[in-house]
Amino acid sequence: MTAIKKELSFWQIWNMSFGFLGIQFGFALQGGFMSRIFQTLGADKDAIPFLWIAAPLTGLLVQPIIGYLSDQTWSPKFGRRKPFFFIGAVFSTIALFFAPYSSTLWMAAGALWILDASINISMEPFRALVADKLPDSQRSYGFVVQTLIIGIGTWIASNLPWFMTKLGVPNTAAPGVVPDSVKYAFAVGALVLFTSILYTILTTDEYPPEDLEKFEAEKKKGFLSGVQEIFKNISGMPKVMKQLGLVQFFSWFAFFTMWSFATPAITEHVFGVTDTSSEAYNDAADSVGNYLGTYGLVSMFYALALAFVTSKFKINRRLLHLVSLLAGACGFISIYFVTAPWMLHLSFMLVGISWASILSMPYAMLSSSVEPKKMGVFMGIFNMFIVMPQIIAALGGVNFLYKLIFGEAVINTMLLAGLLLILAAFSNLLIQDKRATHD
Template sequence: MSEDQNKPKLSFWQIWNMSFGFLGIQFGFALQGGFMSRIFQTLGAEKDTIPMLWIAAPLTGLIVQPIVGYLSDRTWHPKFGRRRPFFLIGAILSTLALFFAPYSSALWIAAGSLWVLDASINISMEPFRALVADKLPDSQRSFGFVVQTLIIGIGTWIASNLPWFMTQIGIPNTAEPGVVPDSVKFAFAIGAVVLFSSILYTILTTEEYPPADLKAFNKVKEENKGFFAGFTEIFRNIANMPEVMLKLGIVQFFSWFAFFTMWSFATPAITEHVFQATDTSSIEYNNAADSVGNYLGTYGLVSMIFALVLAFITSKVKINRKLVHMFSLIAGGVGFILIYFISEVWMLHLCFALVGIAWASILSMPYAMLSSSVNPNQMGVYMGIFNMFIVIPQIVAAIGGINIMYKFLFGEEVIFTMLLAGTSLIIAGLSNLLITNRAATHDG
């Protein structure tokens, strides 16, 4: 009997507890994705320079994720486990970065805060992905990643609406030119508290399984000591990555290019095209920026609902992960494209609802497919390496990919970035047809 077959099935609440830390992680990502471009604009950034201000974050992820995955694969403590020490380290650093980011007094400080924040969240995030594969048999993998997505959807919806809510209860939404409004500062402070407490909850409520063969585990760890041994193994695993992982990488490239485009340009594009507001110190712009956050919250809310539907389905029947992912991404692509054509502001909810379907699938289906295709003893490092296919498209987008492509394909108006995001997401959906491995595409 395989190690995977020996794993007991877990209850919904056991899976919920081990995934609950993602609530805080997504608070960090939603506030970062929804409002860092607003902070950059407030501090004087021109629209076309915004992607470059994001570049340090994916560059760091490219390095940090495989290393953290490798180290967590080789960590075991009878009390603290394998993945949980990395949860705690990442939580402490992320909390500090999230709290101080909106107090940046210059663009370079804000860009540095984003860099520290993204790197710190990454320390926690991929071990959470690996924990699902560590704890669940293959028959529960889709369900486990969908529960994570449900929690991520809750976090996205609440966090994206925090500045708007702060404004509603009377916290100022405007400030002097070059100063971030208090509504954003309060939102980031609340996010910092939620991030730390939710990850701590998972640490305190979740036990980890020891390695199946502890003696062999310790022997491998001893044989691979040293700084260069780790890098050698990481590069060897990259060179020998499974075919399924490489094909998923193509899907991931176009998916994350699309979402990086949204995070970078949704605020400037929608405030200008839909609300006709461009003066970053004006009440019109700041109210519009709050509204953009509210609409971005819609994709989190819908991703939560879609994850609930998927959780129910995957708990009852086996699904074709490839087809679910393909149609979900195409739906999201249509949502992005419709932003350009809407005639009423409320229609943004419809657009981002379609984006939410794609987001729910992006956060679950690729990881379910990948976890069924790699060696369980190398789950952490492969989850980290898989992150390359998330950060590389963001780097390409940041160094000019977005600016070059939207102007070349569509025109000079910043709203055309949403057409680019939609096109990229549809290509990502169709790329799922490359994946033919049944073990990856179907539940075990």
């Protein structure tokens, strides 16, 4: 018998999602500044995507396993998803703090690997928690509130090195050394990551499994049986998941392209600087972080508007996501035509609209189409469609495609990102299941 889930208030949903503030601090600092760290340590810009490869490769393995394990976990004291929140928070905090102290490229790539794997341990159960706790009528609302918190985290974290510089912390250092402004920013991010996840753990209760006796019996099957179960779920994934997977593939290929190349592309194309030890480059790199913060800020306001709409009205998730992705495509393409740095804020405002939708609508559509008792493992499997495009991009997909289609200049990576979001937008038209598309 399926338990009837109570509708939760905004603040109850806020509390259960607040840990995403810290998770996004980690992702924003990683996405906005790891390429800067790689360049500072001597990486050629064409080699940067390859240095990211360990992170998505690990995610490909970690996400479905963690999803499955969290589905099979229950403790009256610690809950189902919360133990994974805590474990991921501890390792993420350590990795985030030490990443900017890397003295070689292999150390920085290793720190990124540990950081990304650890954040994924916490993140996937957070996605499942929304589906665990909320009735279907509040699913879109719940994922939108998560996106609101993510937007806040993206904006603040992306601006931290710039803010540290304004406080007088040096943003330049000797060649091959990461500036103190970046080190301090990562330390603040580590603190926020741990405390925000701890806040969710302390303020949120979880429902026990609906049939505890059956749950305990299934839990005794063993690890090998669990692996077989994961592969069985992969081969038998719902049709809606496959269709959404194509949307996710193009979407995350686009954003991985931005995270890998925004700093070298914008510092070179808009600011005209390439010397990573120069004050001009580091000022420009701080500014790139500020522009990236704009997409987080706009995603926050867009999510706030969506939170109001989804709490009052039924929406067409598919159409909303399609339009939002097209807005982001226009944002990426416009970066190529920027003639003054302030115009980048306008470009990233459009990117922020697509980012808010990417973080909410696909998950809302998916959660209405899978079995509740397998929510964790399916959320983990679904995120394979996030890491697979990143792996392809990191193995040379970005370098090959942008040079083949648009030409050698590194700014052409932003044109490629725009094209990919256009493909993602129109892939939504493949989704026909009304349970997924309509709230």
